[in-house]
Amino acid sequence: MSKYALKPDELKKEFEQKKPRILKGDLAGKEWWDLPVEFRDGNWCFPGKPEVLEEIGLPNPRKWAATDEDWKLPAGWENTIRDGMKSRLKRFRSFKLFMDTCVRCGACADKCHFFLGTGDPKNMPVLRAELIRSVYRNDFTLLSKLLKSFSGSRTLTPEVIKEWHMYFNQCTECRRCSVFCPMGIDTAEITMMARELLNLIGVNNNWILAPVANCNRTGNHLGIEPHTFEQNIMSLVDDIEELTGVTVNPTFNRKGAEILFITPSGDVFGDPGVYTMMGYLLLFHHIGLDYTISTYASEGGNFGMFTSNEMMKKLNAKMYHEAKRLGVKWILGGECGHMWRVVHQYMETMNGPADFLEEPVSPITGTKFTNAKSTRMVHIAEFTADLIKHGKLRLDPKRNDHLRTTFHDSCNIARGMGMFDEPRYVLNKVCNVFHEMPENTIREQTFCCGSGSGLNAEEFMDMRMRGGFPRANAVSYVREKHKVDSLVTICAIDRASLPTLMRYWNPGVNVYGLHELVGNALVMEGEKKRTEDLREDPMAGFGEGADDE
Amino acid sequence: MTKAWEQALRDNRQSVLDGWSAGASSLLSGGTSSPVSEALTVELGRLLDAMVAGDPVDEPLSRLTRIMAVQDLPPSKSLSLLFGIVPLCGGLSADARDHFRARVEELALQAFDSFMKHRETIYQLKVDEGRRRMHMALRRAEA
Ligand code: SF4
Ligand code: SF4
Numbered sequence: 001m002s003k004y005a006l007k008p009d010e011l012k013k014e015f016e017q018k019k020p021r022i023l024k025g026d027l028a029g030k031e032w033w034d035l036p037v038e039f040r041d042g043n044w045c046f047p048g049k050p051e052v053l054e055e056i057g058l059p060n061p062r063k064w065a066a067t068d069e070d071w072k073l074p075a076g077w078e079n080t081i082r083d084g085m086k087s088r089l090k091r092f093r094s095f096k097l098f099m100d101t102c103v104r105c106g107a108c109a110d111k112c113h114f115f116l117g118t119g120d121p122k123n124m125p126v127l128r129a130e131l132i133r134s135v136y137r138n139d140f141t142l143l144s145k146l147l148k149s150f151s152g153s154r155t156l157t158p159e160v161i162k163e164w165h166m167y168f169n170q171c172t173e174c175r176r177c178s179v180f181c182p183m184g185i186d187t188a189e190i191t192m193m194a195r196e197l198l199n200l201i202g203v204n205n206n207w208i209l210a211p212v213a214n215c216n217r218t219g220n221h222l223g224i225e226p227h228t229f230e231q232n233i234m235s236l237v238d239d240i241e242e243l244t245g246v247t248v249n250p251t252f253n254r255k256g257a258e259i260l261f262i263t264p265s266g267d268v269f270g271d272p273g274v275y276t277m278m279g280y281l282l283l284f285h286h287i288g289l290d291y292t293i294s295t296y297a298s299e300g301g302n303f304g305m306f307t308s309n310e311m312m313k314k315l316n317a318k319m320y321h322e323a324k325r326l327g328v329k330w331i332l333g334g335e336c337g338h339m340w341r342v343v344h345q346y347m348e349t350m351n352g353p354a355d356f357l358e359e360p361v362s363p364i365t366g367t368k369f370t371n372a373k374s375t376r377m378v379h380i381a382e383f384t385a386d387l388i389k390h391g392k393l394r395l396d397p398k399r400n401d402h403l404r405t406t407f408h409d410s411c412n413i414a415r416g417m418g419m420f421d422e423p424r425y426v427l428n429k430v431c432n433v434f435h436e437m438p439e440n441t442i443r444e445q446t447f448c449c450g451s452g453s454g455l456n457a458e459e460f461m462d463m464r465m466r467g468g469f470p471r472a473n474a475v476s477y478v479r480e481k482h483k484v485d486s487l488v489t490i491c492a493i494d495r496a497s498l499p500t501l502m503r504y505w506n507p508g509v510n511v512y513g514l515h516e517l518v519g520n521a522l523v524m525e526g527e528k529k530r531t532e533d534l535r536e537d538p539m540a541g542f543g544e545g546a547d548d549e
Numbered sequence: 550m551t552k553a554w555e556q557a558l559r560d561n562r563q564s565v566l567d568g569w570s571a572g573a574s575s576l577l578s579g580g581t582s583s584p585v586s587e588a589l590t591v592e593l594g595r596l597l598d599a600m601v602a603g604d605p606v607d608e609p610l611s612r613l614t615r616i617m618a619v620q621d622l623p624p625s626k627s628l629s630l631l632f633g634i635v636p637l638c639g640g641l642s643a644d645a646r647d648h649f650r651a652r653v654e655e656l657a658l659q660a661f662d663s664f665m666k667h668r669e670t671i672y673q674l675k676v677d678e679g680r681r682r683m684h685m686a687l688r689r690a691e692a
């Protein structure tokens with residue numbers, strides 16, 4: 001256990017110690033959960049707009065704010081929550097198990113980046129879960145009826161809902177805590193359940209629901225129509241041509257293509273995601289891949305996952321639908337975090353079996369991706385690592401010599417899929433300078449960016465900077481020790497949120513997608529002399545007058 | 550013989566720093582046992598050394614206020630941590646104490662500027678993030 005760990009009895013003491021400072025006057029002598037919940041600028045996300053809720057058929061559309069005294073909960077909301085909980089305890093065995101099995105060992109207490117960044121005891125995973133467990137005990141277990149005060153149980157009040165909203169939105173569902181739990185309790189799944197319950201009574205987050213509504217309507221988070229989607233990619237094609245002299249030829253909605261490529265829409269619209277997209281396009285051209293991009297399944301991400309199981313399933317369904325409609329053999333997926341949690345862990349049971357697809361085989365190397373046998377969808381990092389391993393790519397890692405890199409493991413890829421080595425393998429083949437962050441901050445112990453699970457709202461910036469502090473601290477370590485200036489990642493939310501985190505805590509560190517660096521390093525047939533990377537930043541040693549490669 | 554405040558701080562560096570950082574950390578909701586308070590201590594140490602050496606304090610002050618600018622505290626309370634060093638520097642003549650106090654006050658004013666700069670950065674980050682998300686749309690609009 002690290003030096004920040006609290007032993008079980010210290011946990012209780014921690015609250016006792018904190019009480020005098022926080023629990024003053026009226027609150028003295030009350031339970032830990034009576035610590036007041038205070039919403040103020042920077043620590044809450046705007047609620048779902050009424051029109052957004054109406055569009056996707058979610059209950060209790062209204063105008064409200066977390067700072068309001070009265071949240072305008074619907075009549076009978078207590079029963080809605082109770083019934084919702086009852087049905088979920090039945091439907092999701094993991095939820096029931098996680099409610100029952102915590103032994104309060106405290107191993108998870110100091111593992112959450114929100115606890116480390118805020119010091120708020122309710123951000124200890126054990127207590128986060130306890131917020132809901134205490135209600136569960138009160139309402140659902142016989143034992144609690146006998147041992148009420150002992151086991152800590154309480155009734156449902158609007159204050160409890162406020163507290164849930166606060167703390168289940170200070171959990172990015174990153175699962176770091178679960179790595180350390182001897183009972184295998186996954187607090188992320190508890191948070192997912194809590195957010196589902198809150199959505200039943202209209203307590204929600206617009207940053208999550210607006211993309212859900214957009215995705216439901218047009219297929220992607222920003223609500224971009226198919227022609228604009230295609231236009232964006234074609235303008236990246238122009239950029240590629242200008243930079244490299246090579247014309248790449250992506251196709252859209254092409255029936256009979258061998259592979260359907262799906263990536264988060266941030267790669268098509270956002271900076272720096274678009275440079276990663278340029279990397280994919282170059283790669284596919286380099287190997288002559290027979291692929292197509294769908295303008296209907298135009299979003300890899302799935303904010304339904306942060307809303308409810310049903311919404312996740314609905315938004316995910318378009319991937320298989322589109323694969324079937326286009327008659328492809330299998331699906332290749334771009335760099336994303338939570339998209340892969342959905343694909344890897346839920347898609348096949350939710351929307352499968354996809355028996356109209358084939359077990360994925362790389363058309364270039366003949367490698368069978370047996371790990372994707374059930375989902376029929378392969379992660380681009382695995383696909384590229386396999387290409388490199390078989391010597392199918394012409395790479396010049398010197399073209400990334402202007403970057404000194406480190407790698408951020410995205411929570412969902414690392415802990416959700418167990419993928420640690422493939423991206424590192426690729427990175428080390430496409431660049432010459434790479435340094436790992438400290439061991440307890442990478443691979444399965446990686447620290448979240450602090451903005452995952454739909455919490456990268458601008459209005460939540462202060463809390464994001466605090467939640468992202470442990471990650472930023474680790475980057476700052478390699479920056480000081482090895483002059484690292486480039487943080488490479490394989491997640492679209494990271495690509496959106498880490499540049500912000502870096503600009504606050506580590507100015508001068510830029511964020512890159514892995515395949516952007518692949519794109520820089522690829523030596524394309526018929527290319528013109530390269531002097532700039534995909535961002536049009538000068539490469540080191542490739543300027544005017546430098547020797548031709 | 551009384552000492553200049555610089556000398557007094559140099560002689561008692563560790564105990565002053567311990568006291569200063571304990572006081573500062575007590576303002577944080579995580580208290581003294583968190584990476585945030587650890588980082589705060591490092592920056593207070595750098596600040597202390599710069600003050601004693603008569604070096605520019607901009608850098609350590611900026612790093613210190615960067616931490617404080619995102620805590621759940623009003624600026625006045627955040628910056629009150631700087632004054633925590635005053636009673637810790639003992640054994641000074643009245644004159645030396647006045648000098649020291651004046652130096653800390655100066656520091657606090659400088660820290661205020663720095664704190665506000667970080668708050669402005671936070672607002673700027675919000676704007677820039679929105680622009681980055683709409684990168685392609687803006688590019689089209691600006692073309
Ligand atoms: S899942 Fe991540 S954010 Fe949530 S409690 Fe665990 S460590 Fe914290
Ligand atoms: S959730 Fe797991 S690690 Fe945390 S206190 Fe409970 S049993 Fe221990």
